[in-house]
Amino acid sequence: MSEPIIVARGVDVELGGVPVLSGVDLTVEPGEVVAVLGANGVGKTTLLRCLAGLQSASGSVSVLGRPPVDEPGFWREVALVGDEPTWYPGLSVREHLELMSGVHGPGRLEVGAALDLFELGGCADRAPSSLSTGQRQRLSLAMALLRPSRLLLLDEPERGLDAAFRERLAGLLAVYADDGGTVVMVTHDPRFAEDARHIALEAAA
Numbered sequence: 036m037s038e039p040i041i042v043a044r045g046v047d048v049e050l051g052g053v054p055v056l057s058g059v060d061l062t063v064e065p066g067e068v069v070a071v072l073g074a075n076g077v078g079k080t081t082l083l084r085c086l087a088g089l090q091s092a093s094g095s096v097s098v099l100g101r102p103p104v105d106e107p108g109f110w111r112e113v114a115l116v117g118d119e120p121t122w123y124p125g126l127s128v129r130e131h132l133e134l135m136s137g138v139h140g141p142g143r144l145e146v147g148a149a150l151d152l153f154e155l156g157g158c159a160d161r162a163p164s165s166l167s168t169g170q171r172q173r174l175s176l177a178m179a180l181l182r183p184s185r186l187l188l189l190d191e192p193e194r195g196l197d198a199a200f201r202e203r204l205a206g207l208l209a210v211y212a213d214d215g216g217t218v219v220m221v222t223h224d225p226r227f228a229e230d231a232r233h234i235a236l237e238a239a240a
């Protein structure tokens with residue numbers, strides 16, 4: 036039997052002296068799609084940041100068999116789409132995809148196919164900073180899904196996306212999981228939650 040991709044036990048986080056997460060337990064098996072749900076401010080993004088090694092916590096967190104750390108070896112296996120994408124000055128949309136493809140090796144998609152699938156062909160030669168919110172989100176998702184990874188961490192992937200593209204993305208996430216990948220996403224979108232196992236967070240005591 037394969038090992039879980041994520042095992043978190045008794046995770047506690049305080050931010051600014053205020054408890055945000057308290058005793059959170061989570062186990063995620065390979066190939067699962069998990070939706071972290073809950074009201075604004077209950078700590079969903081904070082939990083995702085713990086899984087990404089970007090937020091320290093009490094308790095134990097294991098991702099892919101070891102504590103998550105913000106270093107290259109970890110990010111070779113884990114792709115994150117958070118709320119603060121970083122764009123490389125001077126590089127176009129196409130070049131951002133080429134960069135990801137070049138750094139991470141042969142990916143799940145060719146750059147041209149990713150431009151088509153994420154409907155970015157018409158703005159391939161523009162700077163990401165000149166794109167609309169939804170176009171930037173599609174680029175962030177394309178950069179994460181084009182490259183090989185074992186775990187996809189998504190913070191509100193629905194941000195800025197129109198209904199048709201949300202539907203397409205739901206399909207792409209299902210394919211990613213069918214291919215053996217694991218998805219943990221924070222979402223407020225019932226469409227994404229529909230196909231996922233739910234983890235409901237509540238306000239820390």
Ligand SMILES: Nc1ncnc2c1ncn2[C@@H]1O[C@H](COP(=O)(O)OP(=O)(O)OP(=O)(O)O)[C@@H](O)[C@H]1O
Pocket residue numbers: 050051055073074075076077078079080081082221
């Ligand atoms: N750097 C920080 N310092 C102090 N408090 C913070 C910090 N970052 C977040 N918080 C607080 O921690 C709590 C959890 O924030 P978090 O972003 O994890 O919530 P969330 O469940 O993802 O919310 P939303 O659904 O609105 O995105 C909130 O009350 C927030 O105000």
